[in-house]
Amino acid sequence: MRIVVLIKQVPETKSVKMDEETGTVIREGVESIVNPLDLYAIEAAISLKDQYGGETVAVSMGPPKADICIKEALSMGIDKGVLVSDRAFAGSDTWATSYILGETIKLLGDVDMIICGERATDGDTGQVGPEVAAHLSLPVASYINAIESFNNNSVSLSRQVEQGDEMLDVALPCLLTVVKEVATPRLPTLDGKIRAKAADIQLITADMLKLNPDYIGLKGSPTRVAKIFRPKVTRECELLFAKDDATIHAGVDKLYAFLDSKEAL
Amino acid sequence: MNNAKLWILAEQFEGEILKVSYELLGRAKDLSKKKNCQVAAVIFGANLGDAELQKLIDRGADFVLAIEAPELKHFDNEAYSRCMLGMIDKYEPEIIIAAATSTGRTLMPYVAMTAHTGLTADCTVLDIDEEGKLLQTRPAIGGNIMATIRTQGFMPQMATVRPHSSKPAAPVEGRVGEIVRVDGNDFDLSSNIKRKELVLSSEELQLQEADKVVIVGRGIKRAENIKLIRELCDLLGAALGATRDVVDRGWLSYPHQVGLSGKTINPKLCVSIGVSGAIQQLAGMQTAENIIAINKDPEAQIFKVADIGMVGDLFEIVPVLIAKLKNGESL
């Protein structure tokens, strides 16, 4: 069995700073990490392999330095790393990204299962998983919170929906997107780190894939950013200062009257 | 159907239309006016009743496109997507909006990819430009900025919006529209996914359904103190929400989280206690009708979205508020 995990390199969002003047993001000095939600996908793949054997492959599309993220996956126990990188891919939206990742998986061949994170913390769309499945005409099971059992031609899963958990049997090959509940990501081991450091990461560039040049990069992206702006927060707030017993009680009385006037009691 | 250029994807559960469908119709109303077109609500199911479908018409759908077969009773991505693609081919809608539910977030990207068009996830604002094109505005880069996105040169223009990020359309008694029933068996309904059963969740809290929500932040200091807030919730009849910092510390579970990476709520009343009001947190609650904030820092961001704010120590204020609520006017 061969499992591909799709992982994305994202900026550490907690450290993202905004240029207040221009309303743009300051990217310099921002550290890149493996999309935190992809760690659950990595863990799901490794634990499937631990139980049922096979090979796990981490695939990431991004700039050359995305190899650091792939090494992290390797140090957790993923067997093989693939970096999909080419200047021609710059500016790809989810459609173009999914097309490129889909074609990469075709090139790798012989894939039984693809596992994605629920969404990336930067783009935050959660679209790439189902879109890759669509490009490959594979069944997709999203929001998986438990992988129950597995045999040669199907996998039993639990899928988180609004009303509860759906129990599914999905035929292989298939694509899953997983949520946090699916597994607790293991930490990289020292052994793993040593192995990751020495490992060769397979590089895949545009000319190695049979791509339609009109389908990649900015040109191949159906969506365009038309405008970027700072969200504004607008409400007139009446401030009540509660410094001592008297002001606390006066303030609470006002809150109470406010609730009452809004029929919130 | 030919002038129904704007589609919404309605959803049902056990034959009953879900509220998110009416929220979409609320948005569709403004958009269709600007675009000067009619609205179709697409819905999948098995044996959907006329009375139930009429509810979509009452709330603004000019057409209901009901695609039915036993296999379509529950969401099945393969069957649903084939039907949807067939319908898109036949009627050529220009815009499709769906809720960002487990169904919408799976079906929409699958369909958009296959139809070779763009999709914008989790829009908070939708608008129509002078050319009748859809402007899709969503938070980007962890909510630090807003981006307005266009689908350029591809059709249909597709977007999902977060459940509870807008008000449901109110019903208009006796509104006229047409129910178009489509036999699902006109399409290939085979599937590689077998749904065995649904285990209903016993989740006590219906954060997104609640009229009133109290959100607790890190100012509460420790897990034991949450019981103070629970008491307030009971008295107000409010559901309990939390910031990410509270959830990350394990003081409350993830289903309580409100914000960009949690739930979006749109209640009548939101009370924030010990919450700083980070932009990612505000993204989940700032559309609440009335907002009260309690924070000891007068500069806290949360006051920028509040209607009324109390600056002070929550451990001094909340007990007094609780006493007041218990005793009514007698305090």
Ligand SMILES: Cc1cc2nc3c(=O)[nH]c(=O)nc-3n(C[C@H](O)[C@H](O)[C@H](O)COP(=O)(O)OP(=O)(O)OC[C@H]3O[C@@H](n4cnc5c(N)ncnc54)[C@H](O)[C@@H]3O)c2cc1C
């Ligand atoms: C990509 C991304 C997604 C995110 N998604 C979410 C999300 O979905 N939801 C979310 O909540 N956050 C989210 N965050 C995190 C968010 O940026 C903030 O870190 C978080 O909301 C802060 O939580 P807080 O207000 O509880 O804590 P703090 O920011 O620490 O605020 C605590 C507040 O309590 C006040 N306080 C302390 N003691 C008292 C007292 N005794 N009485 C009164 N007031 C007191 C303080 O003045 C302070 O303002 C996200 C961040 C990123 C980068």
Ligand SMILES: Nc1ncnc2c1ncn2[C@@H]1O[C@H](COP(=O)(O)O)[C@@H](O)[C@H]1O
């Ligand atoms: N550039 C990429 N390379 C590899 N995997 C990706 C990439 N972008 C997205 N993914 C995968 O798709 C999931 C959803 O991402 P997104 O649609 O960007 O929110 C992620 O959790 C990853 O598993």
